[in-house]
Amino acid sequence: LPNCSFSFIGTDKSNAILFPKPHIPNNIKAYSISDGIPEGHVLGKNPTEKLNLFLQTGPENLHKGIELAEAETKKRVTCIVADAFVTSSLFVAQTLNVPWIALWLPNSCSLSLYFYTELIRQHCANHAGNTTLDFLPGLSKLRVEDMPQDLLDVGEKETVFARELNSLGKVLPQAKVVVMNFFEELEPPLFVQDMRSKLQSLLYVVPLPSTLLPPSDTDSSGCLSWLDTKNSKSVAYVCFGTVVAPPPHELVAVAEALEESGFPFLWSLKEGLIGLLPNGFVERTKKHGKIVSWAPQTQVLAHDSVGVFVTHCGANSVIESVSSGVPMICKPFFGDQVVAARVIEDVWEIGVIMEGKVFTKNGLVKSLDLILVNQEGKKIRDNALKVKKTVEDAGRPEGQAAQDFDTLVEVISRS
Numbered sequence: 001l002p003n004c005s006f007s008f009i010g011t012d013k014s015n016a017i018l019f020p021k022p023h024i025p026n027n028i029k030a031y032s033i034s035d036g037i038p039e040g041h042v043l044g045k046n047p048t049e050k051l052n053l054f055l056q057t058g059p060e061n062l063h064k065g066i067e068l069a070e071a072e073t074k075k076r077v078t079c080i081v082a083d084a085f086v087t088s089s090l091f092v093a094q095t096l097n098v099p100w101i102a103l104w105l106p107n108s109c110s111l112s113l114y115f116y117t118e119l120i121r122q123h124c125a126n127h128a129g130n131t132t133l134d135f136l137p138g139l140s141k142l143r144v145e146d147m148p149q150d151l152l153d154v155g156e157k158e159t160v161f162a163r164e165l166n167s168l169g170k171v172l173p174q175a176k177v178v179v180m181n182f183f184e185e186l187e188p189p190l191f192v193q194d195m196r197s198k199l200q201s202l203l204y205v206v207p208l209p210s211t212l213l214p215p216s217d218t219d220s221s222g223c224l225s226w227l228d229t230k231n232s233k234s235v236a237y238v239c240f241g242t243v244v245a246p247p248p249h250e251l252v253a254v255a256e257a258l259e260e261s262g263f264p265f266l267w268s269l270k271e272g273l274i275g276l277l278p279n280g281f282v283e284r285t286k287k288h289g290k291i292v293s294w295a296p297q298t299q300v301l302a303h304d305s306v307g308v309f310v311t312h313c314g315a316n317s318v319i320e321s322v323s324s325g326v327p328m329i330c331k332p333f334f335g336d337q338v339v340a341a342r343v344i345e346d347v348w349e350i351g352v353i354m355e356g357k358v359f360t361k362n363g364l365v366k367s368l369d370l371i372l373v374n375q376e377g378k379k380i381r382d383n384a385l386k387v388k389k390t391v392e393d394a395g396r397p398e399g400q401a402a403q404d405f406d407t408l409v410e411v412i413s414r415s
């Protein structure tokens, strides 16, 4: 839409990361609003603290961003496209009398939970952890133990972030469009049907097959050339995304498992965490292991040498893994990650969840053996390749993603 102006409202910090990047078209301009973090406040370890502080700033903060954009462009805002859980953006859209388009960026299936909150809470209060939630359309494999804590916390325990999420069942039907960051072709059909019956419009936009995914930043750490020296499907790639980190004893268990199993491994591990690894681990595993603080993940997963992804199941990691046909060993931490892990293990059958959702040396060695070499893992490996094929087909010009993209462009340009 070269004739439309897009004002991207973010915090100073997020804009500073995004906007120096190449490929940003000229008609997108960034405006910064408050991140809600009080001056001098030191953030704790809880990954959602930042979100809570930002969400507390409410609609006034967003209004300020819109005022900045309107003053500079001398144009009126005609449509708001926002992260679904920033629900105050709906109120801003209503005040301005413009359509609200909500983006659901976490793992897609987790959206269902916010339409069945009360039923889920009752079910969880009365059933054991391994009981399935048979009443969830298309997601009857989900279990009580897979339910995000944020969904179950009520009263004083409910954070601002949780409150926003838990209100989505009422809020999202007011969106002109809800956009999923996933492939409709991989969703359980009953889930999609159920969501469509509750929303004005549901579009599946964005991801393309791995070959077309935008490249991650350069391979300055030499991951790809290192992978070139390894055998096909032999390497375990380990990465837990940008937000979470396993507790120290689990990091040690991962290291011990990688050392004991002897499989080649590539580990993207934040610099500050290397000191937590067992003494001498880096030196001892130098021959078959490589640790970097940032890997070009999309290309790593698309590399033929990678045979398994040890992941926290963040939505982008899942998309990148399924696009490349790489089976997963799942260690979800919170929220949508836990739901995705269950879908990976029990719906697509392209991976396994760590027992008890905890890393232990023996547990991880067992899972690596299963996926990389054992005959019993063949079905998982084959399924991962089938899923890759589905994604490739879904990304073709005549596929649903391309059609939904055109529909979204039309909705925005008409508003």
Ligand SMILES: O=c1ccn([C@@H]2O[C@H](COP(=O)(O)OP(=O)(O)O[C@H]3O[C@H](CO)[C@@H](O)[C@H](O)[C@H]3O)[C@@H](O)[C@H]2O)c(=O)[nH]1
Pocket (backbone or CB within 6 Å): 105, 106, 107, 216, 239, 240, 241, 242, 243, 244, 268, 293, 294, 295, 296, 297, 298, 313, 314, 315, 316, 317, 318, 320, 334, 335, 336, 337
């Ligand atoms: O060394 C690295 C590490 C990460 N990445 C990229 O960073 C992104 C990480 O995204 P994701 O897998 O979604 O993880 P997080 O950013 O940690 O995920 C947060 O955001 C997701 C999307 O809303 C949610 O699904 C998660 O629960 C939440 O933790 C991916 O594109 C990776 O390719 C790299 O390229 N190299």
